[in-house]
Amino acid sequence: MENIEPVDAAAALDASERARVAIARSVEVPRGHDLVMGAAVAVQIATMAIGLFVPDAWARGVLAGGLLVFAVAAGVELLRFRRLNGVRLEAFASRVVLGTDPWASGAYGVSAAAAYVAGSRDLWWLAACLALAGGTAYALSGRRWMRRYREAPERAVRAESTLLVGLLVVVAVAGLVLLVVSAR
Amino acid sequence: MSGKSAPTFDPLIHAPARLTLMSMLTAVSEAEFATIRDRLEVSDSVLSKHVAALAAAGYVESRKGVHHGRRTTWIRITGAGRAALVSHVAALRALIAQIPEEPA
Numbered sequence: 001m002e003n004i005e006p007v008d009a010a011a012a013l014d015a016s017e018r019a020r021v022a023i024a025r026s027v028e029v030p031r032g033h034d035l036v037m038g039a040a041v042a043v044q045i046a047t048m049a050i051g052l053f054v055p056d057a058w059a060r061g062v063l064a065g066g067l068l069v070f071a072v073a074a075g076v077e078l079l080r081f082r083r084l085n086g087v088r089l090e091a092f093a094s095r096v097v098l099g100t101d102p103w104a105s106g107a108y109g110v111s112a113a114a115a116y117v118a119g120s121r122d123l124w125w126l127a128a129c130l131a132l133a134g135g136t137a138y139a140l141s142g143r144r145w146m147r148r149y150r151e152a153p154e155r156a157v158r159a160e161s162t163l164l165v166g167l168l169v170v171v172a173v174a175g176l177v178l179l180v181v182s183a184r
Numbered sequence: 185m186s187g188k189s190a191p192t193f194d195p196l197i198h199a200p201a202r203l204t205l206m207s208m209l210t211a212v213s214e215a216e217f218a219t220i221r222d223r224l225e226v227s228d229s230v231l232s233k234h235v236a237a238l239a240a241a242g243y244v245e246s247r248k249g250v251h252h253g254r255r256t257t258w259i260r261i262t263g264a265g266r267a268a269l270v271s272h273v274a275a276l277r278a279l280i281a282q283i284p285e286e287p288a
Binding site: 004010016021024082089090 | 204214218224273280
């Protein structure tokens with residue numbers, strides 16, 4: 001350590017910090033990502049409301065189709081993100097795509113619950129509007145997270161554990177199954 | 185007492201390319217070999233040597249994967265690597281703090 005000049009140490013630190021900031025700022029979201037995820041979430045919310053309150057058998061298919069649309073959109077967007085940037089961000093996957101960011105999960109929860117209530121009262125136009133609002137808010141929360149990541153990557157890059165995300169998915173699916181069963 | 189260990193200068197990280205590589209890896213979960221190579225502006229063989237040295241110390245992990253349809257290597261920093269980097273950066277900052285301020 002005694003061989004290192006403070007000036008050299010400062011230069012090395014400065015270069016490494018610039019490289020860290022540069023790689024974070026170079027990370028891009030795939031073109032149309034907001035539209036794809038917002039639409040997928042809107043479709044999922046709307047189809048959930050239909051699946052829960054329309055008593056016909058086709059409605060179950062619509063509900064499953066909505067979940068499939070979301071799963072496919074999420075998978076495709078993660079793949080596009082990795083191909084575009086040459087990096088993987090677990091926090092992007094969990095917070096932006098799967099919506100574990102508090103703003104995304106809050107927007108999803110509120111709009112899904114409101115669409116559920118609107119569907120139960122046959123206000124399908126309102127359910128559609130709420131689904132669109134939920135999808136829009138979900139996409140905007142993703143933009144917000146990206147801004148935070150570019151400003152402070154070392155803090156924002158931390159993601160929930162795979163176990164926690166897995167548990168959340170299991171709880172969400174179980175909750176949906178319970179809703180479908182109780183709606184019969 | 186803070187309970188934290190004293191900052192430690194780590195000769196394995198001190199080489200500029202390795203310090204930069206480790207710092208970049210703290211901003212992502214995993215980075216593809218060519219992406220890092222292009223950012224560091226080094227050759228494949230130079231980057232391979234740095235990664236091998238850091239991996240031998242347990243500071244980074246690498247795995248084989250696919251990118252743009254080609255087989256490639258993905259690299260991530262480990263918990264031990266992150267701790268070593270934090271300690272090394274703290275040691276460098278302590279050294280920088282020794283620079284006397286210029287008189288006004």
